Amino acid sequence: MLARYVLRRLVGMVIVVFLVLTIAFVIVRLAPGDPAALMLGPEATAADAAALRARLGLDRPIPIQYLTFIGNALTGDLGTSIFFNQPVTRVLADRAEPTVFLALFSLLFALLIATPIGIYAAYRRGSFLDQSAISIAMLAASVPSFWTGLMVQRYLATELGWFPASGYGGPDADFLERMAHLMLPSLVLGVVNSALILRFTRASMLDVLGEDYVRTARSKGMGELRVVLRHALKNAAIPIITVVGLTFALLVSGAVVTERVFNIPGMGNLVVNAVLRRDYPVIQGTLIVVATLYVVINLVIDLLYLVVDKRVKY
Amino acid sequence: MAAAASSVAAQEPGFLKLLLARRSVLVALIVFVAVVAVCVLAPLVAPADPMKMSVRARLSPPFGAYLLGADPFGRDVASRLLYAGRVSLVIGAGVALLSTVVGVMIGLLAGFYRRLDGPLSRLIDAMMAFPDILLSIALVSILGGSMVNVIIALSIVYAPRFARIGRASTLVIRELPFVEAARALGSSTRYIIANHILRNIVSPIIVQATFIFAYAMLAEAGLSFLGVGVDPSTPTWGTMINEGRQYIDQAAFLIFFPGIAISVSVLSLQLIGDGLRDALDPRLAREL
Numbered sequence: 001m002l003a004r005y006v007l008r009r010l011v012g013m014v015i016v017v018f019l020v021l022t023i024a025f026v027i028v029r030l031a032p033g034d035p036a037a038l039m040l041g042p043e044a045t046a047a048d049a050a051a052l053r054a055r056l057g058l059d060r061p062i063p064i065q066y067l068t069f070i071g072n073a074l075t076g077d078l079g080t081s082i083f084f085n086q087p088v089t090r091v092l093a094d095r096a097e098p099t100v101f102l103a104l105f106s107l108l109f110a111l112l113i114a115t116p117i118g119i120y121a122a123y124r125r126g127s128f129l130d131q132s133a134i135s136i137a138m139l140a141a142s143v144p145s146f147w148t149g150l151m152v153q154r155y156l157a158t159e160l161g162w163f164p165a166s167g168y169g170g171p172d173a174d175f176l177e178r179m180a181h182l183m184l185p186s187l188v189l190g191v192v193n194s195a196l197i198l199r200f201t202r203a204s205m206l207d208v209l210g211e212d213y214v215r216t217a218r219s220k221g222m223g224e225l226r227v228v229l230r231h232a233l234k235n236a237a238i239p240i241i242t243v244v245g246l247t248f249a250l251l252v253s254g255a256v257v258t259e260r261v262f263n264i265p266g267m268g269n270l271v272v273n274a275v276l277r278r279d280y281p282v283i284q285g286t287l288i289v290v291a292t293l294y295v296v297i298n299l300v301i302d303l304l305y306l307v308v309d310k311r312v313k314y
Numbered sequence: 315m316a317a318a319a320s321s322v323a324a325q326e327p328g329f330l331k332l333l334l335a336r337r338s339v340l341v342a343l344i345v346f347v348a349v350v351a352v353c354v355l356a357p358l359v360a361p362a363d364p365m366k367m368s369v370r371a372r373l374s375p376p377f378g379a380y381l382l383g384a385d386p387f388g389r390d391v392a393s394r395l396l397y398a399g400r401v402s403l404v405i406g407a408g409v410a411l412l413s414t415v416v417g418v419m420i421g422l423l424a425g426f427y428r429r430l431d432g433p434l435s436r437l438i439d440a441m442m443a444f445p446d447i448l449l450s451i452a453l454v455s456i457l458g459g460s461m462v463n464v465i466i467a468l469s470i471v472y473a474p475r476f477a478r479i480g481r482a483s484t485l486v487i488r489e490l491p492f493v494e495a496a497r498a499l500g501s502s503t504r505y506i507i508a509n510h511i512l513r514n515i516v517s518p519i520i521v522q523a524t525f526i527f528a529y530a531m532l533a534e535a536g537l538s539f540l541g542v543g544v545d546p547s548t549p550t551w552g553t554m555i556n557e558g559r560q561y562i563d564q565a566a567f568l569i570f571f572p573g574i575a576i577s578v579s580v581l582s583l584q585l586i587g588d589g590l591r592d593a594l595d596p597r598l599a600r601e602l
Contacts, residue, residue: 015436016443019439023444027452030457138581144532147576151573154562249446252447256447256451256540257447271448275454275540276542284452294445
């Protein structure tokens, strides 16, 4: 049963990744007019455009282009950046470090903020703390993260000097210094993303706290702290893991904007610059890598349920 | 028929009463209507011409001759804020409307026709694998940055969410006895979809549309901030923040006010959405 379930999910994942590739292929061809001319800008001659079309294979029939694209993507070739004249995978890999750590740190901050408050808010449901936690979470989800970033950068970094204001420490910076540059951006992104996790944690804890076995544990004379942390939290873990998967998309979107605010040379900055430079292969490659990662992470999370909760059977 | 009509009539005040029972929802509704009103009436209420430059007024601080200060070109920030709000609100509303129509249509097809369900559902999954900012950046960069293209791009991004809701609700409602009865009475598929299914999925769709309105306003601001949204010569709350960025050290108010405008609008929309959800579906209300 288990093997069949895993197999079915894997096949589903392959289909979705295939569709992701197809969508990325179609998007670039939605451009009105000649993509080669668009990429080169208004000064280019017709001969330049023809040369670029030939280099990108845009002069061949669409079905052939599509098959070549899928074939290349399956062997890990996402094309060549026009601006950098390097493979897209290489360009992306060079800028992955800040983005990956920014996402990880902000997820960590979001969990550290949201989980304890969410649990406590559920435990003291309807209290002043509960209501303020919900209101603040909603407020955090309403303020644009780049705006918070700009404000925090202006006052905490530029004016008070508590954090490095921007950048990634320059070319000679060691690992610790690079990470130090990520602290303030991660904190901003973490606070913004904690809103969703807080609401989810609170809701799933509320469900579990009403269950019979929690009442049983209490009536057996088990201490309140132990009831909440051992029995309730363990069973509220599934929805919380789900929300971490959902947060991935939010984290990536947030990272794109936050990297721009703090001038961090990551994948977000890369993709925005690619748009300004009309470097379509880079845009396409970023879309494919991020969406595939999303699909894989969510599959892993679904499979994690099997480990976390013994009651889940497929 | 009479019984049905009277039960609908009896529901109406109940719904409004439920919606406005929470003070936060009432306040949010008043605030949002006020924001929309001053932006729509911008030509009448704006203190100055939003495009008029004045070298001497350059970066005037707020609460002086200029209520909310003046920008680097000496243009009145308060007036620009009102005119920019029109664009931001139109984009939010346009996206909510367009993505609802397209998404619900796809969802109905997937939910009602079994053969279409598999392919359409996989397509929805694939679309939702792209983070919204990333997909909208790519779409706007390819379609070009006009207001209409931003609306189209963001609608493509958000339509799959409506498709999921539409599909899920259709799957449930399709199996209910009254749909079977309608079919037995000889109703056509189109009639059943229009009169039975659509009518019964309105509530979750309205709630979602309210949230998408809010998300689209945030996304538009993000796109404009990144410089890949609407043409920078059109003021929106996002482009105002982007323009003010290089003056943040001497004139933070240039960024502060548009940020507040976005946050207040988005927050009130989210509160209204929450209120609508609880009022339209009291079963969910217990959560809060």
